Amino acid sequence: MAYAFTLGDVEYLRSSAGRDALREVDELELTTRTRLADIGRARARFDVRAPLLVESVLLRRKAAAKLPGSADWLFTDDALQQATPAAVAGHRSTRLAGRAVHDVTCSIGAELDALVGTAEVVIGSDIDPVRLAMAKHNVPGAQLLRADALVPTSRDIVVVADPARRSGGRRTHDPAALQPPLPDLVDAYRGRDLAVKCAPGLDFDRFGWDGEVEIVSLDGAVREACLWSPGLASGSRRATVLHSDGAGWSITDEEDDTIPEAEPGEWIVDPDGAVVRAGLVRHFGARHGLWQLDPRIAYLTGDELPAGVAGFRVLDRIKYSEKTLRQELARHDCGVVEILVRGVDVDPAQLRPKLKLRGKRTLSVVITRIGRSGVAFVCEPRTTSTRTTHR
Incomplete structure (x- = not known):
């Protein structure tokens, strides 16, 4: 249960004595391996204030990646x-x-x-x-x-x-x-x-x-x-x-969303989740010269990978079934696979062990549907283009 801070606690932590105590507790490792012993040391040194000091130090450490520059900040757990x-x-x-x-x-x-x-x-x-x-x-x-x-x-x-x-x-x-x-x-x-x-x-x-x-x-x-x-x-x-x-x-949705209808290209692009959640997949495709695999599915495809965009170069396209995909990955000497799924009822965590991968290559698989048919694209690993785009 998270520590319940009081105004008195905040006043103490902001004081010279509180700042010194926080610096001293911050020298403790406070990892899973050392937590009990370190808390014992803090109690021996700071008595009833030990839980306050330990919680504050741990919250500051947790905040470091989320809020750079907050090394001296004060937090509650919920607020952080x-x-x-x-x-x-x-x-x-x-x-x-x-x-x-x-x-x-x-x-x-x-x-x-x-x-x-x-x-x-x-x-x-x-x-x-x-x-x-x-x-x-x-x-x-x-x-x-x-x-x-x-x-x-x-x-x-x-x-x-x-x-x-x-x-x-x-x-x-x-x-x-x-x-x-x-x-x-x-x-x-x-x-x-x-x-x-x-x-x-x-x-x-x-x-x-x-x-x-x-x-x-x-x-x-x-x-x-x-x-x-x-x-x-x-x-x-x-x-x-x-x-x-x-x-x-x-x-934004003020941009053009006109994209062509065409067969899958050389690349498959899985747009960032913000684009998908905002309903701007077609707008993103139009900006980068891409089109959809299927008008109801958020995957995009194209013959070039736009600069700064992550995508998968297609090696093979097959009608999806576990058996067919297992055979195809074996043919490609695949030992490690990233599985992306959209529009079909497939759980990557359950599918992966059924593929019985024993090869040496790392590949990616995009499983989706085009029209009413389930398809799988065997691809090279995810890559991000650094080429210059011409728009």
Whole structure:
């Protein structure tokens, strides 16, 4: 069970004595192998404050990859789990550059930290006094106040909100079960410029959002959706693909989605999950001169692999069955295989041992359907093109 921080704990951790104690505990290994012994040492040195110090050190270590530069920050476990990764928060802050922004669910300050570098004015508020005290420590450049997100405390300023989707480690995708509830939040700021971070699995069409829905991925994993009100929107759907090294790109439904109908080409492309979730597969294909294997399936294909795009060079195409695929992989001397499946009822984890691979090559298999037929493409391993595109 996660440690329950108090305002007194935050005050201690921010003090000179608390900072010294954190540095001392951070010298402990605190791995699975040493955890019990290290906690014993911390208890002997810091008595009842040991759990607070150990939890804080472990949370800082956990945050290092998600929030670079947060080595001296304070966290709660739930707040860290929900905190926006720095690359994603940085992207959102870029879209709001030069504006005055109020984060009405600022928590421990992950969004605020990005906003203070781009926004003209940054205000943060939260109903939780402990998280607000942590935000004051983490992001001293923001103006902070304690307030209920459903009670507006600012005017003529962009509102950013991140309703809590988890409590005690449990996640919800129900808009009305968020904290604060998404419908109530939208009503509270109706007519204002509003950006709301949500779970990407939310049914946005059913919710009836009339602005832009942006699906964001980071390093290949879909991380969030952001709802942008009409005054901040560009189109109704956007996919943004980010990488921790700072690279990234976006595509919207305002781009052309005209793609040809043709037989499978030399390459198969599995678009980033943000593109698929945003419903922009055809737009992505049109941008890069690709087309779909089947109009109902999200795989794309083409005769060239666009620059910066990962794909699979096709070696063979077969009618799918376990027996036929096993024989084909044996013929290619395959010993290790990556299996991608879309549009057919096949579990890669169950299929892999049935293939009885004994060869030396590493290959990829794309199993899908074209029309009503299940097909399998035996491919070279996934590769990313570095050639120059001509658009």
